Amino acid sequence: MNTILVTGAAGLIGRAVAAQLRARGDRVVGIDRMASGSDETVVMECDLRDSHRLHAIAAATTLDAIIHCGAHSGPMVARDNPYDLVQVNVVGTANVLEVARIHRLRRLVNCSSVSTYGDTGPGPVIEDVPQQPSTVYGATKLAAEKITTAYAVEHGLDTVSLRLSWVYGPNRTTFCILRQMVADALAGRPTRTTSGADALRQYIHAEDAATALVCALDASNLTQRAYNVTGDDCRTMTEAANVVRQILPEADIVLGPGPDLGDDQQQRFDISAARRDLRYTPAISLEQGIRDMAETLRAGRAG
Template identity: 30%
Template sequence: MRILVTGGAGFIGGHLAEKFSRDGHDVVAFDNFEPFYDVGIKEHNVETAQRAAAEGDGSYELIEGDLRDEEVISQYVAEADVIFHQAAQAGVRASVKEPQKVNDINVSGTLNVLEAARDSETERVVVASSSSVYGKPEYLPYDENHSTTPVSPYGASKLAQEQYARVYNEVYGLPTVSLRYFTVYGPRMRPNMAISNFVSRCLNGEPPVIYGDGTQTRDFTYIDDVVEANRTLLTTDTADGEVLNIGSTDNIEIRTLAKEIRDQLSPDLELEYDERNDADAEHTHADISKANDLLGYEPTMTIRKGVEEFADWYRENRDWYEPLVRSS
């Protein structure tokens, strides 16, 4: 199968490209190498996917380009059987500073992908959305019928992506699925995330820093579970036109997460607290029953086991990864 992964050098996109290449598919990874964080980590994502293709029966091609370039994105969309649209201007806090840029990339760029797919033989477009679309919870866990009142430009852009995907399915018959990810983590994750920072500080004998009082809760989802949900959509149309939560097996307070990492890596450290950013969501917790019903989605990684897996990977890759975390 010919697969286009936009944002294919990023965290989730890189893992998808790696898995699909290893599985024997022909993968094109499309990425603009936006320096939201050090591009060195994207280079590692590319190298990992290239090795996977060499070890398996698939192929891998990297294209450096921008979603906002209609002509370029149309060319690669037209050649793909399935599109995994992961590319976006990431970052809730960054979106508060540059809302127009977020809109241009996330919304206008997505429209370019959908419009190109509408005019092609594309079998399905899978759009990466986010739990940020929910905003302040009216109840937990969030199900897909919960109201969507995002509290950041990033969340608003992700909601717009979903709505355009739904409209292209309903009006033009383009098979689309939107996946609302809940705080994805794992090897080669963005270096400015809470888990990577907690692990780095503990391994260096420094106390984890918690922003706010730490009672914020998150549904942390391991990257392998996210990849499996996407992989299922290569061969099933049961979720076409739908929006699905992709979360984990449990929900955890940030301060409890920090304690868990501290206790695993450096039990003698005290926790530190700093001012919370207002753009950060207070709570996220996914009801994944719809994804289970339509895709058979069953996340397998608990937060404790996931932290252990990530910490082991961190130690093995510390030479190149830690400088990125420390500078983020």
């Protein structure tokens, strides 16, 4: 049994990571900004900015590795508080890296984001193209990624970052237009946007994202420090809306034309490196993910 520290363990991805680790027999030490859960699923309160609390938790057990999911997640979060974005996403990551360095942990897996790229050129987009984030969120994830790599180079810490694309699932609490379309359809509400019908999205279900992170924890032959990880299903938002309509015929969706004016304009991301080194293959199609999300929301099990 390995003991894995999972940061952000009450969040969309962290919760799925913790569940997958427990299912295979690992012990999970889960932390988040607010305590939650019970028995073996307990998540302890710990703000990533509180380095003393982090080290106290690490000292109380023998950790093997860290999967770092804790962060302000997405460019729509804390947009009006960029200073806090930097404190949580950058300083918080540095605090977690210090735990890994001081306790000489086997590996740290860092959740990064395709937001580090900003707008991209023609796809497929591979990991070594220039990264030009257009948001403070994207810049914080890029900074965290670079610091994570620097800890590997300078201090010999085994680290890897996964650049996750648009993560969705019924338990998502921050805004996600895909989840919104499903929730609106179930509630008999229309979904309307002023733009975005032609925006390309490579969604990834939270369970697939968690699988990739666990694969990165286990991988024996990492040839690079960062990997694109997506659902490998690139569609326009119009095409995604059509999937929602197929599953929920009552859905009333009208998307404004053109790209999403509130997001980066990105092309297809290449995940061949993650397939090769992490042995990662997405298992949940967009159709299956939307169907499962609809069933979960209808049954009131999300939360």
